[in-house]
Amino acid sequence: MQITVQGxxxxxxxxxxxxxxxxxxxxxxxxxxxVYVLDDGCGAGIxxxxxxxxxxxxxxxxxxxxxxxxxxxxxxIDFPYRVSLQEPEVLMVSALxxxxxxxxxxxxxxxxxxxxxxxxxxxxxxxxxxxxxxxxPGYRYDRVxxxxxxxxxxxxxNLSSTGG
Numbered sequence: 465m466q467i468t469v470q471g472x473x474x475x476x477x478x479x480x481x482x483x484x485x486x487x488x489x490x491x492x493x494x495x496x497x498x499v500y501v502l503d504d505g506c507g508a509g510i511x512x513x514x515x516x517x518x519x520x521x522x523x524x525x526x527x528x529x530x531x532x533x534x535x536x537x538x539x540x541i542d543f544p545y546r547v548s549l550q551e552p553e554v555l556m557v558s559a560l561x562x563x564x565x566x567x568x569x570x571x572x573x574x575x576x577x578x579x580x581x582x583x584x585x586x587x588x589x590x591x592x593x594x595x596x597x598x599x600x601p602g603y604r605y606d607r608v609x610x611x612x613x614x615x616x617x618x619x620x621x622n623l624s625s626t627g628g
Contacts, residue, residue, distance in 0.1 A: 465559070465592075466512070467585060469545075469572070470552035479545040479553065480573040480580075482526045484517045488567040492596040496565070499602040501618065512554040513541060519561035519568060519594055526570070531556065559594050567591040 471477045514531030517524050531538040545553050557570065569586040586592065602618035610616065 465557050467555040467557065467570075467572075468510075468552055469547050469555065471548040471576070473549055475548065475577055477547050477574050477576040479543060479547060480575055481543050482515065482555065482557075483571045483573070484519075484524045484526050484559075484568055485571060486519060486524050486566050486568045487591050489519075489564045490566075492563075492565050492598075496595050496600065499597045499600050499618075500615070501602065501604040510552060510554045511536075511538060512556045513545065514538060515555060515557045517557065517559050519559055519566040520563050524568070526557070529558075559592070561594050562596050562598050565593065565595040567593050 469479060511533055512531065514529045515526050516529045517526045528540040528542040530540045547553050559566075559568070569584055569591045572583045572585060574581055574583065603615040604618050605613055606616045607613040
């Protein structure tokens, strides 16, 4: 998921930490569907920060990861970050899980001008839901070999390389 963080005024806001809170873990349902890979498209003019969270772990932690922005290698740079109205940050969070269906949300801790707080990042008031993609059929949208484009199957062996 992509999270864009920006201050409301000219004062700097320091992003202190990002935490994951898993509120429910269950075995993946047998009828959970298919995997659709949505990695086609263009990025913005802001260099993102990359993070990963393993939802299968007993104590899930958000970890800074190296990334790739259109061929440019991005080093892993952990918190804190500074944002303002003119200087936003883009946080790219990859949630991975192979053995569970998990309900979860993120908490972003911040400080500015002597004040502190936490912003909950969720799905319009509800936790996000992620499930294992292990054993599911996968598809990607192909605009190169199929004009104007269509969903084509991904061989099961290649699903793990798509982040699924």
